[in-house]
């Protein structure tokens with residue numbers, strides 16, 4: 001992630017500076033200082049939601065983040081959408097694993113994975129554009145996203161918004 005690189009570099013410089021100043025008198029042939037993992041750029045801050053451990057929880061989190069993203073873009077606040085946009089990527093990934101481990105039928109798993117993949121794809125492209133790479137605007141994929149969210153809930157039989165009752169959704 002480009003926006004974190006400069007932070008990583010300045011932290012690295014700070015450490016190197018300290019090392020140079022730190023031990024002028026000690027033996028000169030000790031082993032090299034531990035390597036600093038500075039190009040691990042994926043950590044977008046410490047506010048991360050703890051990773052969902054069950055599929056219903058994952059779907060609820062996805063639903064929640066999707067709402068936040070949608071509302072921020074609707075309010076013309078892309079910066080506000082950017083955090084949840086990063087969060088939803090990892091939750092979608094985790095949900096994929098939870099689907100694979102779940103008791104759903106193969107058919108349900110397949111449909112759920114497809115929905116997750118579509119979401120990942122759509123949100124990924126929106127995020128790419130926010131980083132100045134080739135991508136799409138949220139408005140261009142918002143319909144796809146809604147459809148995929150519904151598809152995910154239908155495939156898993158987990159509805160977050162509505163009552164727990166798994167009866168058919170008959171219009172009333």
Ligand SMILES: [Zn+2]
Pocket residue numbers: 082086127130131
């Ligand atoms: Zn981003």
